[in-house]
Amino acid sequence: MKSNVLKKWWFAAASLTCASLSYGELLDVEKPSLKFGFIKLTDCAPLVVAKELGYFEDEGLAVELEAQSNWKVLLDRVIGGELDGAHMLAGQPIAATIGFGTKADIVVSYSLDYNGNGITVANDIWESMKANDPSLAVPEPEHPITADSLVPIVKAYKDKGDPMRMGMVFPVSTHNYEIRYWLAASGIHPGFYTATDKAGMTDAEVLLSVTPPPQMPATLEAGTIQGYCVGEPWNQQAVFRKIGVPVTTNYDIWKNNPEKVFGVTREWTEANPETWIAVTKALIRAGKWLDASEENRIKACELLAKPEYVGADYEVIANSMTGTFEFNPGYKRPMPDFNVFFRHHASYPFYSDCIWFLTQMRRWGQIEEDYPDDWYFDVAKKVYRPDVYKRAVEEILDDVEFEPERFEDVSFTAADFPETDGFKDATREFIDGLEYDGRKPNAYINSFKIGQKTK
Numbered sequence: 001m002k003s004n005v006l007k008k009w010w011f012a013a014a015s016l017t018c019a020s021l022s023y024g025e026l027l028d029v030e031k032p033s034l035k036f037g038f039i040k041l042t043d044c045a046p047l048v049v050a051k052e053l054g055y056f057e058d059e060g061l062a063v064e065l066e067a068q069s070n071w072k073v074l075l076d077r078v079i080g081g082e083l084d085g086a087h088m089l090a091g092q093p094i095a096a097t098i099g100f101g102t103k104a105d106i107v108v109s110y111s112l113d114y115n116g117n118g119i120t121v122a123n124d125i126w127e128s129m130k131a132n133d134p135s136l137a138v139p140e141p142e143h144p145i146t147a148d149s150l151v152p153i154v155k156a157y158k159d160k161g162d163p164m165r166m167g168m169v170f171p172v173s174t175h176n177y178e179i180r181y182w183l184a185a186s187g188i189h190p191g192f193y194t195a196t197d198k199a200g201m202t203d204a205e206v207l208l209s210v211t212p213p214p215q216m217p218a219t220l221e222a223g224t225i226q227g228y229c230v231g232e233p234w235n236q237q238a239v240f241r242k243i244g245v246p247v248t249t250n251y252d253i254w255k256n257n258p259e260k261v262f263g264v265t266r267e268w269t270e271a272n273p274e275t276w277i278a279v280t281k282a283l284i285r286a287g288k289w290l291d292a293s294e295e296n297r298i299k300a301c302e303l304l305a306k307p308e309y310v311g312a313d314y315e316v317i318a319n320s321m322t323g324t325f326e327f328n329p330g331y332k333r334p335m336p337d338f339n340v341f342f343r344h345h346a347s348y349p350f351y352s353d354c355i356w357f358l359t360q361m362r363r364w365g366q367i368e369e370d371y372p373d374d375w376y377f378d379v380a381k382k383v384y385r386p387d388v389y390k391r392a393v394e395e396i397l398d399d400v401e402f403e404p405e406r407f408e409d410v411s412f413t414a415a416d417f418p419e420t421d422g423f424k425d426a427t428r429e430f431i432d433g434l435e436y437d438g439r440k441p442n443a444y445i446n447s448f449k450i451g452q453k454t455k
Contacts, residue, residue: 001345003391003423008014011174013455014428015352020056022321026059026060026111026278027059027060027275027277027278027281027395028274029059029061029065029272029274029275029278029391030271030272030273030274031059031271031272032060032061032062032066032275032277033061033064033328034056034061034063034084034275034279035055035063035064035065035066035082036063036064036065036066036082036083036084036085036086036087037065037067037068037069037074037077037078037083037085037086037087037260038065038067038068038074038086038087038088038309039068039070039071039074039087039117039213040067040213040309040310040311040312040318040425041213041231041232041234041260041310042086042116042231042232042233042304042310042321042339043087043112043113043116043231043232043258043259043260044065044087044110044112044115044304044309044310044340045290045300045303045304045321045339045341046110046113046262046283046285046287046341046347047065047087047112047262047283047286048065048289048300048303048304048309049286049289049290049308049433050282050283050285050286051063051065051298051302052303053286053289053409055112055281055282055283055286056279057065057218057283057341058073058230058282058406059278059279059281059282060094060158060278061275061278061279061282065308065309066083067308067309068086068177068208069212070170070212070251071088071089071092071169071170071173071212071364072102072170072178073373074086074087074088075088075092075096075104075106078103078106078264078265079096079102079104079261081215081265081268083365084264084268084271084272085110085262085263085264085268085279086262086263086264087260087262087428088106088260088261088262088263089169089170089172089173089174089177089261090111090174090258090260090261090354090357090363091170091173091174091176091177091258091261092106092170092172092261092263092359092382093107093108093261093263094172094354094357094358094379094383094405095171095172095361095366097379097382098341098358098361098367098379100171100172100361100366100367101171101172101183104163104268104301105265105267105382106263106264106265106266106381106383107263107265107266107269107382107383107384107385108261108262108263108349108384108385109276109280109349109385109386109388109389109392110261110262110280110283110284110347110349110389111258111260111347111348111350111353112256112259112262112283112287112347113259113260113287113340113341113345113346114208114250114256114258114259114262114337114339114340114341114344114346115249115255115257115259115337115338115340116232116250116259116260116320116339116340117175117229117230117232117235117249117250117259118229118230118231118232118246118248118325119178119179119182119227119228119229119235119246119248119249119250119290120142120216120220120228120229120230120235120238120244120246120247120319121150121226121227121229121243121244121247122220122226122227122243122244122420123243123244123245124432125150125153125226125227126244126245126247127151128149128152129150129153129247130149130151132149132150132152132153133148133149134150136149139330140331140333142192143248143252143333144248144252144253144431145247145252146182146185146186146248146431147181147182147183147186147188148186148245150183150186150188150322150343150385151186151187151188152206154188154206156403157419158205161281163204163205163206163207163396164206164207164226164227165206165207165208165224165225165226166179166206166208166209166225166226166227166228167208167209167210167211167216167219167220167225167227167228167229167230168208168209168229168230169210169213169229169230169231170210171193171198171200171210171366171406172357172361172366173242173257174250174257174258174357175229175230175231176200176208176229177357177360178229178250178254178257179208179228179229179254179366180208180431181253181254181360181363181430181431182248182253182361182431183205183206184376184432184449184450184451185432185449187429187449187450188205188206189203189204189205189206189218189450190204190205190208190364191203191204191205191206191207191208191364192203192364192365192452193365193366194202194365194368195368200365202363202365209214209225211225211228213230213231213234214234214235215271216228216230216234216238216242216335217234217237217238217243217244218245219247220238220243221243223243227244231259232317232319232320232321232339233310233312233316233317233319233320235320236316236317236319236320236326237312237316239319239326239327239328239329240313240315240316240319242329245327245328246325246326246327246328247327248431249325249335249338251335251337251338252431253430253431254380254429254430254431255337255427255429256337256344256346256429257352257356258346258353258356261349262279262280262283264276267400269388272362276388277388277391277392277395278391278392280388280391280392280393281395281396281413283347284347284389284392284393284396285396285410286341287341287342287347287414288341288342288347288410288412289409289410289451290341290342291340291342291343292409293412294322294323296317297318297323298320298322299319299426300321301317301322302314304317304321318338319332320335320338320383321338322335323335323338324338324443325337325338331411342416343401345417345418345420347389348386348389348417348418348420349384349385349386349389350386350420350422350423350424350438351377351380351381351384351386351423351438352380352422352423352424352438352439353384353424353438354379354380354383354384355376355377355380355438355441356436356438356439358376358379358380359436359441359444359445362445362453362454363439363451363452364451365446365452367431370442370454370455371454372442373439373440373441373442376441380422381422384422386420386422393412396412397412397413397414400412400413412425422439423439424438426439434447434448435447442454
């Protein structure tokens with residue numbers, strides 16, 4: 001392993017063994033030709049940038065990116081070996097590991113981004129929300145917007161015997177947990193999962209159903225659902241098509257929340273340990289490049305607009321990727337952190353991020369049993385692999401020192417990366433003001449008014 005006195009603090013915790021290398025050499029990758037899957041969302045950007053800007057190639061990797069039809073197909077193809085890895089919902093590797101849905105050992109060395117989602121409601125729902133809360137009936141309503149004004153609308157649907165319906169992208173997606181969080185914070189029950197109810201609609205006042213992201217606007221326009229939670233550019237599509245209004249973003253539900261990750265199978269990592277590090281290196285470079293300047297974001301939007309990637313109009317993608325978010329025609333709110341790929345240590349795989357998803361799985365019944373706090377810690381350490389991230393950082397810093405010409409577009413220092421035991425500080429930056437401390441998962445689960453409780 002390369003050494004550097006400046007970086008000793010960073011690598012003290014790293015345990016991954018690696019082969020001896022001289023400065024400036026490529027890693028001895030076991031599998032140079034790779035195929036990665038993604039869904040057509042703007043937060044696949046690190047993969048696209050790493051390919052288009054040659055960061056994968058710099059690591060001796062020839063990478064093909066292939067769009068997938070939905071999250072289940074994507075996961076199944078990674079598990080089956082048809083894909084080497086993929087842009088995944090943060091909850092997918094966690095759920096697979098604990099056996100909710102398809103059972104598989106999926107591991108994560110890289111967090112793709114923070115934030116990036118929104119909740120959109122149909123135009124008629126928004127008009128009713130404004131009627132219920134006159135403070136919303138202004139050109140630029142104050143944010144965050146809670147679901148309080150939705151409460152009488154939900155009751156009216158229920159009284160008619162036809163519950164309100166909203167879409168989310170997958171049972172273990174951030175979107176599912178975020179829309180549930182938003183609704184429950186205002187006293188609206190989004191339903192429980194049970195042994196006999198895998199749709200999660202038990203006791204629900206709003207019925208949540210799975211809809212693939214690109215189909216969200218059309219499903220809303222058809223009246224099949226009255227709202228949805230999805231990533232970009234599909235909230236902005238509702239604005240451009242004048243069929244719906246984004247009422248909040250997940251940044252306002254939980255500031256700087258983890259969204260997508262890069263996932264691979266444990267079996268794949270055991271066969272390709274150096275390749276895994278090389279891929280992580282390229283993604284770290286791409287993430288920092290994306291957050292380095294507005295010009296870079298503009299270029300990223302141009303890349304993402306290509307039909308082989310997101311395939312939406314540049315203007316729609318740029319509406320949320322360049323520091324603003326449009327809530328309705330003409331009302332663009334500055335949101336520099338709507339998409340974060342590297343700032344705030346967004347690319348680091350924090351154990352506490354993993355544990356938050358586990359708490360929500362328990363809260364809504366996807367995890368049926370009570371477990372001690374140590375169980376949550378053990379699962380997080382099985383799924384999230386900061387040791388691999390740290391090894392990739394070591395290699396990057398050595399490359400910067402001995403091959404600075406390779407990093408003219410974006411460079412790195414040790415200060416770019418956190419000193420951490422894997423747990424973030426406790427935070428109350430949620431729409432309901434409750435405190436989350438990843439070191440106290442059961443106490444957090446029991447703090448909610450709506451949700452399963454642990455003993």
